Amino acid sequence: MSSIPISLLELEDDASACLVADDYQKKEGKWCAGCGDFGALNAVKRLLAKEQLRPEKMAFVSGIGCSSRFPHYVNSYGFHGIHGRALPIATGLKLARPELDVFVVMGDGDCTSIGAGHWIHATRYNANMTVLLLDNNIYGLTKNQTSPTTPQGHASNTSPRGSLLPPLNPLQTTLGVSNASFVAQTADWVPAHLYATLQAAYEHKGFSFIRILQRCPKFTPDVFAKQVKDPDYTELLIHEDGVNAPGLDKLFKAQRVHDPKDIDEARALAQRDDKLRLGIFFKDASFPVYDEIRAVPPVSAEEKVNRLNKEFDRYAV
Amino acid sequence: MNQTVKSKLTITAVPEHTVEIITNSGEGAQKCATIFGQTCAKMGNGVWTVEIIPAEIEPPHHTVTSTSGNIVRFGTEKVTNWGDRSKLAIAFNDQVCLSRHRLDSFADDCIILQESSWENHENESIRKMYAEAMEEMSSKNYRFIQVPIEEETLKVVDNPQHGKNMFALGMLAEIYQRDLSIIEKQIAHIFHKKPAKVTELNIQLVKNGMEWARENLDFQFHVETIPAVEDRVVMNGNQAAALGAVAAGMEMCAMYPITPATSVSHELASIIENYGGIVHQAEDEIAAAGVALGASYGGKVALTVTSGPGMALKTEFLGLAIMTEMPLVVLDVQRGGPSTGLPTKVEQSDLLSSIYGQHGDAPRVVIAPRSIEECFHAMVTARRIAETFRCVVIVLTDANLATGVQQFTRPVFDARWQQDPVDFSPVEKGFRAYDWDAETGLSRRIVPGTPGGAHTVTGLAHDEYSNVSYDPDSNERGARMRSRKLAVFQSTLMPPDIHGDEEGDLLVVGWGSTQGAVEEAVDRARAEGNKVSTCQLTFMWPLEPGLKEIFSRFKKVMTVEINYSDTVGDPYITEETRRYGQLAWLLRAQTLVDVDCWTSCPGQPLRPNDIYNSIIAKNEQGASK
Numbered sequence: 001m002s003s004i005p006i007s008l009l010e011l012e013d014d015a016s017a018c019l020v021a022d023d024y025q026k027k028e029g030k031w032c033a034g035c036g037d038f039g040a041l042n043a044v045k046r047l048l049a050k051e052q053l054r055p056e057k058m059a060f061v062s063g064i065g066c067s068s069r070f071p072h073y074v075n076s077y078g079f080h081g082i083h084g085r086a087l088p089i090a091t092g093l094k095l096a097r098p099e100l101d102v103f104v105v106m107g108d109g110d111c112t113s114i115g116a117g118h119w120i121h122a123t124r125y126n127a128n129m130t131v132l133l134l135d136n137n138i139y140g141l142t143k144n145q146t147s148p149t150t151p152q153g154h155a156s157n158t159s160p161r162g163s164l165l166p167p168l169n170p171l172q173t174t175l176g177v178s179n180a181s182f183v184a185q186t187a188d189w190v191p192a193h194l195y196a197t198l199q200a201a202y203e204h205k206g207f208s209f210i211r212i213l214q215r216c217p218k219f220t221p222d223v224f225a226k227q228v229k230d231p232d233y234t235e236l237l238i239h240e241d242g243v244n245a246p247g248l249d250k251l252f253k254a255q256r257v258h259d260p261k262d263i264d265e266a267r268a269l270a271q272r273d274d275k276l277r278l279g280i281f282f283k284d285a286s287f288p289v290y291d292e293i294r295a296v297p298p299v300s301a302e303e304k305v306n307r308l309n310k311e312f313d314r315y316a317v
Numbered sequence: 318m319n320q321t322v323k324s325k326l327t328i329t330a331v332p333e334h335t336v337e338i339i340t341n342s343g344e345g346a347q348k349c350a351t352i353f354g355q356t357c358a359k360m361g362n363g364v365w366t367v368e369i370i371p372a373e374i375e376p377p378h379h380t381v382t383s384t385s386g387n388i389v390r391f392g393t394e395k396v397t398n399w400g401d402r403s404k405l406a407i408a409f410n411d412q413v414c415l416s417r418h419r420l421d422s423f424a425d426d427c428i429i430l431q432e433s434s435w436e437n438h439e440n441e442s443i444r445k446m447y448a449e450a451m452e453e454m455s456s457k458n459y460r461f462i463q464v465p466i467e468e469e470t471l472k473v474v475d476n477p478q479h480g481k482n483m484f485a486l487g488m489l490a491e492i493y494q495r496d497l498s499i500i501e502k503q504i505a506h507i508f509h510k511k512p513a514k515v516t517e518l519n520i521q522l523v524k525n526g527m528e529w530a531r532e533n534l535d536f537q538f539h540v541e542t543i544p545a546v547e548d549r550v551v552m553n554g555n556q557a558a559a560l561g562a563v564a565a566g567m568e569m570c571a572m573y574p575i576t577p578a579t580s581v582s583h584e585l586a587s588i589i590e591n592y593g594g595i596v597h598q599a600e601d602e603i604a605a606a607g608v609a610l611g612a613s614y615g616g617k618v619a620l621t622v623t624s625g626p627g628m629a630l631k632t633e634f635l636g637l638a639i640m641t642e643m644p645l646v647v648l649d650v651q652r653g654g655p656s657t658g659l660p661t662k663v664e665q666s667d668l669l670s671s672i673y674g675q676h677g678d679a680p681r682v683v684i685a686p687r688s689i690e691e692c693f694h695a696m697v698t699a700r701r702i703a704e705t706f707r708c709v710v711i712v713l714t715d716a717n718l719a720t721g722v723q724q725f726t727r728p729v730f731d732a733r734w735q736q737d738p739v740d741f742s743p744v745e746k747g748f749r750a751y752d753w754d755a756e757t758g759l760s761r762r763i764v765p766g767t768p769g770g771a772h773t774v775t776g777l778a779h780d781e782y783s784n785v786s787y788d789p790d791s792n793e794r795g796a797r798m799r800s801r802k803l804a805v806f807q808s809t810l811m812p813p814d815i816h817g818d819e820e821g822d823l824l825v826v827g828w829g830s831t832q833g834a835v836e837e838a839v840d841r842a843r844a845e846g847n848k849v850s851t852c853q854l855t856f857m858w859p860l861e862p863g864l865k866e867i868f869s870r871f872k873k874v875m876t877v878e879i880n881y882s883d884t885v886g887d888p889y890i891t892e893e894t895r896r897y898g899q900l901a902w903l904l905r906a907q908t909l910v911d912v913d914c915w916t917s918c919p920g921q922p923l924r925p926n927d928i929y930n931s932i933i934a935k936n937e938q939g940a941s942k
Contacts, residue, residue: 026773055771061611064776071773072785077765078773079614081607082637088604092611092619093765095597096569100615100765118607121600299593301566301732307591308564308730315550317358317724 019052021045026075034221036188036214037067040134043195044074044103047202058101061090063115065107066141066216067134084115087122087131091290094127098291101202102129109139109147112170116148123177125290126207130198133170133209136216137223144219151223170211171270171281175263181206181287183266184243184280188214189228193236193278196245200280206289213276227276237269237279252278260284328537333363333392334493335400335424338485339417340409341378342371342385345482350387351722352486352503356495357389358551358724361542363396364389365833366553366722367922369417370661379443381416388422393541397688397833399721401926403427405492405538407485409466411435411450418454420921425458428536430488432481433463462534464488469529473522483519487526492537497527548727554692554718554830558648559584561696562620564728566735567646568594569619571608573601576660577716578624578650602627606634606647613643614774616739616764618700622648625667626657632674635709639679639799641774642751642760644703644710646696651715653920662920663716665829665879668899671711672858678796680803681709683858685829690725691855692718697734704736706802707762713857715879717830717922743768750774750783751798758801803859810856812863817843817850820870823936825851826912827877828900831923835877838928842936849932854900865908875913875935876901877928882916 024045031037048058058076062068064083071078077100081089090104111119111133122131138156139145145158148168155162174183182204186197194212201208215221215228227233235254238244242260249255254275258265260283269277299307336353340346347368354366369386376383390400402424408414408431417423435447451461466484467477474480483504490500501520508516552560559581562570570589572582586596599605602623609619623631628649638645651667653659671683682702686695692714699710744763750772751760763770772783778795780786815824816836827835832853839851850871854861868874878898883890897905901914915931917923 026771054768056766056768059614059765060773072775074773075771077771079611079641080773080775080777082633082776085603085607085634088599088607089611089614091604092569092571092597092608092613093615094611095595095608096612096615096617096619097765117600118604121604294595294597296590296593296595299591301735304563304566304592304735305730305732308560311560311563311588312550312727315552315556316727317355317545317549317551 019049021049024048024055024075026073029073030069031066032217034217035066036136036212036216037070037134039188039191039194039214040067040105040132040212041070041073043191043198046195047198048074048076050199051202053101057099058103059093060103060105061086061093062105063107063110064141065110065139067105067107068110070105084110084113085118086110087115087118090129091122091125091127094129094291095294098128098295102127104129104131106131106133107140108133108135108137108149108170112148112168112173120173120177123174123207123209124179126179126181126287127290128205128292129207130201131207131209133211134214135170135211136214136220137167138216138219140216140219154220154223156219169270172267174209175267175270175282179287180209180282181284182208182280183282184209185211185213186243186278187224187227187276188212189224190248190278192245193243193248196243197280200243200283204283205285206287224276233275235275235277237277237281239280241283242280243278324535326535326537328539330539330541332394332540333390333396333400334405334538334540335388335390335403336405336407336489337369337386337388337403337417337422338407338482339369339384339386339413340482341383341413342373343375344385344409344478346386348507349482349486350389352500352507353489353495354389354391354722355503355551356490356499357391358549359499360496361544362391362540363394364391364551364722364724365396365399366390367399367717368720370720379410379412381412381419384413384416386413391540393543396723398837398925399834399922400837401924406430407488408432409481411447415450415453418457423457423459426460427457428460428462430462430464432466434465434467436463464529469525470522473525474518480518480522483522484526484529487523487528488530490523491527491530492534493540494537497523549724550727551722551724552689553580553720553722554686554689554714555580555650555720556584557689557692558696558712558714561693562646562700563589563592563594564693564730564734565618565697565700567618567620567696567700568592569597569609569612569617570594570622571597571599571605571612571619572622573599573605573627575602575624575627577652577719578622578627578648580719581622581648581650602630603634606631610634610638610643610645613638613645614765616766618644618646618704618736620646620648622650624650624652625654628667628670628674635681636675636677636679637776638709639675639681640776642707642762642799644707644762646699646703647709647711648696649711649713650719651713653918659920661716663830663879663922664918664920665715665831666881666899666918667713668828668857668880669902671713672903678800680800681711681858682706682803682806683711683713685713685855685857686718687829687832687853687855688725689718689721689723693728700736701734702806706806707760708802713829715830739764739766741767744770749781751779751781753781753798756801757805758798759805807859807862810859810861812867813852813854813861815850815852815867818848819850821848821850822872823847823849823932824868824871824874825849825877825928825932826854826874826900826904827851828854828857831877831879834923834925835928837925838932841925841929842932847932847936849936857903860903860907864904865910868908868910868912873913873935874904874910875915875931876904877923877931878914878916879918879923880916881918882914
């Protein structure tokens with residue numbers, strides 16, 4: 001068993017659902033005991049049950065890494081792709097089948113390193129999908145290499161004297177991309193907040209990006225030790241249009257009213273490292289959504305033939 | 318100037334002619350040649366048009382690197398390639414002319430109508446450049462005729478840059494007795510969005526060009542026209558491929574700009590939304606493949622369009638498509654390589670990388686259209702193969718087909734060319750995501766949305782339930798099933814047609830775009846009594862069946878390809894160390910026949926005459942053995 005605390009608050013049951021959360025578990029997760037991925041999976045299952053999503057009406061797309069095994073454990077369609085490239089697959093799927101609910105699960109190496117280009121552009125496309133960055137600050141599956149989000153000084157197999165550079169901040173990056181429409185941060189050790197953030201992301205129409213902070217029990221068990229131990233190192237971003245989960249206000253004394261529409265403040269807050277901030281940094285549903293602006297009416301096979309015949313008149317000699 | 322004083326007019330009847338219009342880029346050679354080529358086609362000539370493109374958008378004018386233009390080869394019969402050297406040229410300056418001379422583009426007796434203002438230009442360095450260029454070109458017997466193109470154009474328009482091309486078109490119209498009413502219609506069509514005055518001025522320039530030629534030139538050529546009996550269309554290979562994709566019902570083209578493939582997506586972007594589809598310009602080549610694959614996963618048969626460097630980047634995604642058995646069509650418009658290579662120029666160097674360029678065992682289908690017409694039909698075929706066999710189909714065209722313009726029989730469209738509606742019928746509990754038929758390796762494609770069918774596809778080794786499996790037997794079985802279905806596909810193919818006798822001394826084997834030039838060369842050799850035949854392959858992997866048997870009927874077999882191969886006798890090169898052309902390599906491996914090759918990678922299409930010489934040389938080599 002893991003030596004790290006599993007949670008600070010217990011999840012509430014969702015009794016009214018016809019499909020219950022466990023109906024969405026396809027098979028047992030094969031992650032290490034204590035892995036933050038379990039927390040994300042639990043929150044996802046709970047959301048799917050709450051929304052009563054049919055397994056055939058949704059797809060989970062992932063890249064490569066520990067977290068990218070996610071689709072194998074969810075009772076839905078899934079595409080376990082290649083390293084860093086979940087987002088192009090998800091974008092293509094959403095363009096082809098806008099009626100499907102599309103979820104993307106990536107790790108920090110997957111999204112912010114090898115897939116960084118896709119991440120920036122998918123953010124700008126703003127296709128309607130829920131995107132989970134499971135960020136444990138390390139490469140786990142390949143066994144303990146520094147990732148872009150590894151804290152400076154943290155030793156790994158590729159940086160035995162400690163990571164040399166300040167870590168990349170995925171919130172800053174995402175908030176810097178034009179047409180970014182939803183950016184939030186939550187943590188595996190606050191499941192109520194994780195669930196509520198996921199719910200808000202799902203409800204948002206657009207590219208809903210959630211960074212889920214978590215710990216790798218093998219290689220980064222202590223990266224958030226301070227915050228896990230003492231809630232005062234965490235500041236909740238609260239707003240009537242933000243994440244509101246019952247009980248959290250009692251636990252976290254530090255709270256800040258932040259209007260998720262305020263991009264300037266969102267960027268300023270994302271940049272500060274005095275405290276860990278959980279909540280919705282930015283949300284604006286008025287931005288162009290790629291799968292909506294690219295929607296074209298279907299055309300029957302016969303009508304296509306008619307139109308092609310006219311097209312060929314242009315080339316007739 | 319005095320060369321143009323007219324004596325008696327001589328009209329020479331020829332079966333075909335090759336003419337080139339060469340200018341600085343941005344001087345409208347393209348429009349001139351397009352209208353001329355279309356006019357020839359409409360009058361009933363066979364036509365093949367080739368672009369001469371600088372790699373830069375607008376390089377410094379009046380230099381040997383600024384050459385932009387077109388070659389139009391037209392004849393009484395069907396024209397299948399760009400032919401040999403040009404018989405007539407219109408050059409807007411001496412430097413672009415010199416660049417073509419250096420490429421040996423002109424026939425020894427080529428007539429060159431050249432802008433006359435450079436010879437006595439006020440700028441001394443231009444005069445000097447001119448004199449030097451003329452001196453260099455005097456090594457050949459070209460007939461230069463100085464034409465005051467700019468001066469004449471200024472009589473009609475203020476800016477000769479926008480008009481010289483139409484004056485040139487007028488000269489060509491007169492020299493080849495083209496039908497003015499057809500030209501007028503083309504001009505009206507091209508400028509229909511501009512004020513009517515633009516059309517009027519352009520037509521006036523054509524008329525002036527005709528009049529100038531009538532009064533000043535002592536020659537004309539007559540190429541007999543035979544009006545077509547069937548409906549025809551004229552377009553380039555990229556347009557044909559784009560329209561083929563639409564005719565195949567493809568509703569997703571994900572791409573990233575790359576020469577010389579991009580114009581496929583230009584054509585698609587302008588029309589595909591009328592057909593329920595989109596062009597997605599991705600952030601990079603990799604994402605273009607990923608978006609196409611994602612759309613394919615969603616039930617579309619998707620297309621991604623690229624050239625060599627893009628193929629290299631897409632490789633990992635192609636492996637994923639093969640492993641998950643997602644249909645995917647990839648159009649690779651080949652250019653010179655490796656690396657950035659020759660962006661605008663032709664090469665056939667992606668054959669082996671298309672077939673084998675993958676880690677792991679990753680069988681896929683590779684087809685190579687042989688003509689512009691086949692660029693259209695190949696897309697329909699590719700879609701169908703991809704879907705039927707749940708596989709990746711790579712269509713290999715090249716810069717020669719991409720920008721070559723030719724007319725062909727207008728296709729009669731069939732709604733069945735398009736993708737069938739996705740089968741969303743529910744699947745039973747306990748279904749297998751890959752219900753491989755043990756004999757054929759074929760399986761039903763279960764698309765998201767299918768009730769009861771929820772499963773996760775993966776690039777990891779998997780069993781028939783799509784469960785990750787590292788079991789030895791399971792891995793062996795997956796590899797066998799992915800390979801078997803291509804054997805099934807191969808069983809549907811016919812042996813290639815032989816052009817010429819079924820047996821003889823030499824069989825020339827080509828592939829893809831070289832068909833026209835190879836057949837023309839073989840016909841010439843046969844007319845002189847050589848026992849040579851040719852077959853042109855289009856299914857490159859799996860290969861068309863029966864090759865070994867066909868090869869056995871010829872004393873020698875030789876491929877002709879636009880790629881690199883070693884020459885025995887060069888330093889360090891022996892029979893043992895020699896690297897063969899890519900098709901030759903493939904055929905040797907597959908048939909164990911001692912297939913030779915003649916290859917060349919000059920960055921331009923092969924000329925029939927060069928192929929002819931290689932055939933004669935190969936035959937003589939045999940005689941001496």
